[in-house]
Amino acid sequence: GIQVEQSPPDLILQEGANSTLRCNFSDSVNNLQWFHQNPWGQLINLFYIPSGTKQNGRLSATTVATERYSLLYISSSQTTDSGVYFCAVERTGGSNYKLTFGKGTLLTVNP
Amino acid sequence: KAGVTQTPRYLIKTRGQQVTLSCSPISGHRSVSWYQQTPGQGLQFLFEYFSETQRNKGNFPGRFSGRQFSNSRSEMNVSTLELGDSALYLCASSWGTGSTNEKLFFGSGTQLSVL
Numbered sequence: 663g664i665q666v667e668q669s670p671p672d673l674i675l676q677e678g679a680n681s682t683l684r685c686n687f688s689d690s691v692n693n694l695q696w697f698h699q700n701p702w703g704q705l706i707n708l709f710y711i712p713s714g715t716k717q718n719g720r721l722s723a724t725t726v727a728t729e730r731y732s733l734l735y736i737s738s739s740q741t742t743d744s745g746v747y748f749c750a751v752e753r754t755g756g757s758n759y760k761l762t763f764g765k766g767t768l769l770t771v772n773p
Numbered sequence: 774k775a776g777v778t779q780t781p782r783y784l785i786k787t788r789g790q791q792v793t794l795s796c797s798p799i800s801g802h803r804s805v806s807w808y809q810q811t812p813g814q815g816l817q818f819l820f821e822y823f824s825e826t827q828r829n830k831g832n833f834p835g836r837f838s839g840r841q842f843s844n845s846r847s848e849m850n851v852s853t854l855e856l857g858d859s860a861l862y863l864c865a866s867s868w869g870t871g872s873t874n875e876k877l878f879f880g881s882g883t884q885l886s887v888l
Binding site: 695697702703704705706707710748750757758759760761762763764765766 | 804806808815816817818821823828829831861863865867869871874875876877878879881882884
């Protein structure tokens, strides 16, 4: 099956700093989504972005499908940004409803 | 609009027992997926239902099963529980029609502990 690698595995920031999280995948995809899992376990959908660039407030994401990677940018980080960020994909030709998740990046934002 | 609702939030069972978890999708969503999350294996796809039919299946043993009702609510069942089944079980819903920008929305999960 498709392989998804996220980096870095852990990241510690001071409030106000910027960060970039990376997701590499091993095959072409027709579906790529970024999620944030908060300390209570809730997974929140951040972006649906199989290609191109999107922005939502302090967050933005870019997927370069031809080079098989996606980046999630967090600017002016806040303590509430803490948690685990997951990238999830479905390879081209597969179902849109059977996502393969990466292991995640654990982000800690200190006040 | 209410989100994805999972019940119960916590469950404690003993080995050999069976368990049923429930998931109510966002109103109008017809696709319900289930995922298992453990510290060792991460998030793994169990199965997906659409219009009361299992449309996709992951690589889990037959002890894991599910169903979907006509109102799109879904249940998953695990029989003959093993210690390794201890996990956070997450349900997700979406429209299910394969349209562009179709996001997956998750519930808060059911934390299952098998003793």
